[in-house]
Amino acid sequence: MRRTSDETKAIILAAARERFAREGYERTTIRGIAADARIDASMVMRYFGNKERLFTAASDFDLKLPALADLPREQVGRLLVEHFLDRWEEDEALMVLLRSGVTNDDAAERMRSIFARQLWPVAVELDGDASSAARRAGLAASQILGLALCRYILRLPSIAEMSRDEVVEWLGPTLQRYLTEEAA
Known part of the structure; x- marks a missing residue:
């Protein structure tokens, strides 16, 4: 049975996400990903060129932050904790980045970029002070x-x-303080 190009890429990316999440960037190999995807390693190279580009594609991640302007300001911390618990539990790509980011400079830079690009505007929106x-x-x-x-x-x-509720109760006020309150 022949697959389309998009189907093949999706299978490779799924295998890569699982392998990067399980083994981290350094220990993951193109051959291992190809074996998991049940395809030849040359196909992985054909679609992604090298391990770095495959990692970039496998770790493409949108934090999907909610529009905070519509939320009660005093609930922002709690709501963000709930949101991030959902994101960590539903999308393996962020776990790939976290696991790889602690051992690989490129992965760490990718994580920094995602959080800076997506979380910084939230902080500006809440604080109004870009500095x-x-x-x-x-x-x-x-x-x-x-x-x-x-x-x-x-x-x-x-x-x-x-429990999820305990995490929200403990961490929500801390995020609230970081994002909305005056510095001490």
């Missing part, structure tokens, strides 16, 4: 990424065993 927005977005990202690392990658029992 402090990068710091606010960075602090919010530190909490979001730290939570994901501890809950989903390292699986620290005290964090992994928390």
Whole structure:
């Protein structure tokens, strides 16, 4: 049975996301991805050229941040925690980036770029001050990424065993403070 070009690319990307998420960037090989996709490694190279370009395609990620202007300002922190819990749990691409970002400079830069490009405008929208927005977005990202690392990658029992509501109760006020309150 012959596949279309789009179907083949989708199969390769799915295999790449799983492999990068499981093994990280450094340990993942084109041959391993090809074996997972049940295709020849030359097909992976044909569609993506090299491991770096395949990683870029596999880690293309939209945070899908909600429009915060329509939300009650005092609920922004809680709503963002809920949103990010959903994103971590539904899309493997962000897990690929997190796992790979701790060992690979290119993956770390990709993660920085995604969070800067997508979270910074949220901080500007909430604060109105572009000069402090990068710091606010960075602090919010530190909490979001730290939570994901501890809950989903390292699986620290005290964090992994928390209910969704507990995570929101603990982390929501911190994000709220970072994004909307005056600095101490």
